[in-house]
Amino acid sequence: MIVVEDLHKHFGGFHAVDGASLEIRKGSITGLIGPNGAGKTTLFNVIAGRLPPTSGRVLMDGEDITGLTPHELFHKGLLRTFQIAHEFGSMTVRENLMMVPAQQHGETLWNTWFRRGAIAAQERALAKKADEVLEFLTISHLANQKASQISGGQKKLLELGRTMMVEAKIVFLDEVGAGVNRTLLNTIGDAIVRLNKERGYTFCVIEHDMDFIGRLCDPVIVMAEGKVLAQGSAAHIMENEAVIEAYLGRGLKNKTKAGATA
Amino acid sequence: MVDFLNAIVALLNYVIVPATSYGAQLALGALGVTLIYGILRFSNFAHGDTMAFGTAITILVTWLFQSWGIGFGPLPTALLALPFGIAVTALLLLGTDRVVYRFYRRQKAAPVILVIVSMGVMFIMNGLVRFVIGVQEQNFADGARFVITATQFRNLTGLDAGLAVRTSTVITVVTAVIVVAALFWFLNKTRSGKSMRAFSDNEDLALLSGINPERVVMITWLLVAALATTAGVLYGLDKSFKPFTYYQLLLPIFASAVVGGLGNPVGAILGGFVVAFSEVTFTYAWKKVLTYLLPTSLAPDSLVQLLSTDYKFAVSFAILVVVLLFKPTGLLKGKSV
Numbered sequence: 001m002i003v004v005e006d007l008h009k010h011f012g013g014f015h016a017v018d019g020a021s022l023e024i025r026k027g028s029i030t031g032l033i034g035p036n037g038a039g040k041t042t043l044f045n046v047i048a049g050r051l052p053p054t055s056g057r058v059l060m061d062g063e064d065i066t067g068l069t070p071h072e073l074f075h076k077g078l079l080r081t082f083q084i085a086h087e088f089g090s091m092t093v094r095e096n097l098m099m100v101p102a103q104q105h106g107e108t109l110w111n112t113w114f115r116r117g118a119i120a121a122q123e124r125a126l127a128k129k130a131d132e133v134l135e136f137l138t139i140s141h142l143a144n145q146k147a148s149q150i151s152g153g154q155k156k157l158l159e160l161g162r163t164m165m166v167e168a169k170i171v172f173l174d175e176v177g178a179g180v181n182r183t184l185l186n187t188i189g190d191a192i193v194r195l196n197k198e199r200g201y202t203f204c205v206i207e208h209d210m211d212f213i214g215r216l217c218d219p220v221i222v223m224a225e226g227k228v229l230a231q232g233s234a235a236h237i238m239e240n241e242a243v244i245e246a247y248l249g250r251g252l253k254n255k256t257k258a259g260a261t262a
Numbered sequence: 263m264v265d266f267l268n269a270i271v272a273l274l275n276y277v278i279v280p281a282t283s284y285g286a287q288l289a290l291g292a293l294g295v296t297l298i299y300g301i302l303r304f305s306n307f308a309h310g311d312t313m314a315f316g317t318a319i320t321i322l323v324t325w326l327f328q329s330w331g332i333g334f335g336p337l338p339t340a341l342l343a344l345p346f347g348i349a350v351t352a353l354l355l356l357g358t359d360r361v362v363y364r365f366y367r368r369q370k371a372a373p374v375i376l377v378i379v380s381m382g383v384m385f386i387m388n389g390l391v392r393f394v395i396g397v398q399e400q401n402f403a404d405g406a407r408f409v410i411t412a413t414q415f416r417n418l419t420g421l422d423a424g425l426a427v428r429t430s431t432v433i434t435v436v437t438a439v440i441v442v443a444a445l446f447w448f449l450n451k452t453r454s455g456k457s458m459r460a461f462s463d464n465e466d467l468a469l470l471s472g473i474n475p476e477r478v479v480m481i482t483w484l485l486v487a488a489l490a491t492t493a494g495v496l497y498g499l500d501k502s503f504k505p506f507t508y509y510q511l512l513l514p515i516f517a518s519a520v521v522g523g524l525g526n527p528v529g530a531i532l533g534g535f536v537v538a539f540s541e542v543t544f545t546y547a548w549k550k551v552l553t554y555l556l557p558t559s560l561a562p563d564s565l566v567q568l569l570s571t572d573y574k575f576a577v578s579f580a581i582l583v584v585v586l587l588f589k590p591t592g593l594l595k596g597k598s599v
């Protein structure tokens with residue numbers, strides 16, 4: 001589905017992504033782990049068109065998508081969420097979702113004046129769809145709240161909800177669980193699995209919670225210092241010496257040890 | 263008691279009415295600046311000259327109408343010509359975006375680079391305006407000059423102080439209210455307006471949804487053309503048109519946008535009035551009002567003018583500096599400058 005070939009992203013002399021090559025299979029929920037600063041978010045930013053790569057290529061279904069804008073990638077069904085959730089703060093949660101689908105009638109000035117009926121009908125359909133998504137994510141009660149006022153965890157759900165407003169092919173989730181409580185994390189996990197099974201979404205998930213990764217993801221890719229360190233099933237990865245070392249060096253000792261000895 | 267009424271009338275006549283009118287003009291100008299800042303993320307130094315260009319075109323069309331004998335009754339013919347001025351300005355802005363700004367947008371140029379680019383555009387528009395209409399002062403207001411003159415007011419009320427209400431003042435305020443209401447309706451209620459707000463709220467996220475950035479940019483320039491031309495024409499009707507004066511308006515307009523919070527439309531309006539009232543208050547000679555209020559023995563001999571009108575831009579500048587020092591995001595929360 002997605003193939004990354006020898007990707008480099010340098011910030012000045014610093015090599016945030018330093019020759020990463022990896023593949024995300026169609027239909028998989030691929031985990032991407034690695035210590036902080038490993039270059040995971042930067043890799044997402046390059047794949048999703050937010051940053052241009054220094055060198056290397058990104059392919060989607062065999063087609064070179066390197067350097068396309070986020071907007072163009074959106075139209076190809078490639079969506080992403082942010083490590084720190086983003087939202088349109090001045091709008092309600094429902095309106096946030098309704099903004100997502102492209103090519104809405106109301107986006108042109110012509111239609112704004114001359115096709116009010118068509119716009120209204122489409123808006124009603126979108127509102128209904130948004131409400132279904134909110135129900136799926138168990139946050140229906142937030143529909144009319146200002147998006148700037150909901151909690152960080154709820155914003156993460158809203159980000160996931162955004163990907164459900166269109167038919168996505170592949171979704172990149174950056175630290176879905178950051179700042180999210182256990183119950184909410186389970187909700188997110190369930191939603192990911194259901195989207196994967198029912199709507200055929202392929203996922204690539206960055207997450208630090210090893211239980212979460214172990215339960216959802218196969219395969220798991222490990223990054224450290226801008227390179228891909230290892231790749232394999234979750235269980236396999238947690239026993240991998242190099243991986244444990246990468247984490248030990250970064251002080252995530254306890255979590256990894258527990259995982260490794262379990 | 264009568265003196266108190268006289269003082270109020272004098273205050274209205276010399277301070278409140280002119281400042282309201284000027285404030286509305288600044289607010290419309292600042293709205294354009296703030297929209298560009300919110301969506302395109304740079305301070306557009308060419309805004310004063312955009313206003314001048316729109317006004318110059320409107321004046322040319324006004325003259326054309328006048329030569330055809332078309333008028334607008336008691337209202338100035340320029341109001342009939344305004345839509346044409348807006349349309350031509352829109353074309354100019356869209357053209358500028360196409361050949362200049364889009365290139366830098368694609369490069370993801372830093373805001374400070376865009377600011378410098380806009381200064382280049384400013385110089386070109388500056389020349390263009392002078393080329394089109396010349397450097398001299400133009401008075402293009404026709405129709406009735408006053409809704410009520412000072413003499414009529416005195417005869418009507420029997421007061422000593424007079425209150426003159428000029429047609430241009432009423433037109434300014436009424437037009438500004440209509441334009442602002444339409445703008446807010448557009449931003450809040452229409453899908454196109456919501457796309458703009460989304461872009462202003464969070465550009466990264468807007469780019470990641472189906473919102474077409476180029477369309478949002480286009481709509482922004484169209485709104486800016488309408489706001490800038492309207493602001494320029496209202497200012498010109500009220501005072502007069504001179505390219506250099508419009509270029510100088512940049513300072514109070516930026517002060518207004520910054521005081522209110524750059525990127526915040528409500529702030530731009532508030533800022534416009536704050537700047538206008540400060541400017542008029544500081545440069546008005548208070549002697550007349552005070553003479554009515556104080557007993558004869560205390561009546562001031564001097565003009566009681568805090569600043570000569572030559573220094574009116576110093577007021578905007580001072581406001582700008584104070585706000586940037588103490589509240590960089592403006593009175594209402596804008597994006598940080």
Ligand SMILES: Nc1ncnc2c1ncn2[C@@H]1O[C@H](COP(=O)(O)OP(=O)(O)O)[C@@H](O)[C@H]1O
Pocket residue numbers: 011014016034035036037038039040041042043
């Ligand atoms: N825009 C940037 N400019 C300079 N350095 C950056 C930038 N973005 C990320 N980095 C650096 O790149 C490294 C990798 O960051 P990141 O991709 O966020 O890691 P991760 O998501 O794996 O924690 C970090 O050391 C970070 O400081």
Ligand SMILES: [Mg+2]
Pocket residue numbers: 040041042083
């Ligand atoms: Mg990260």
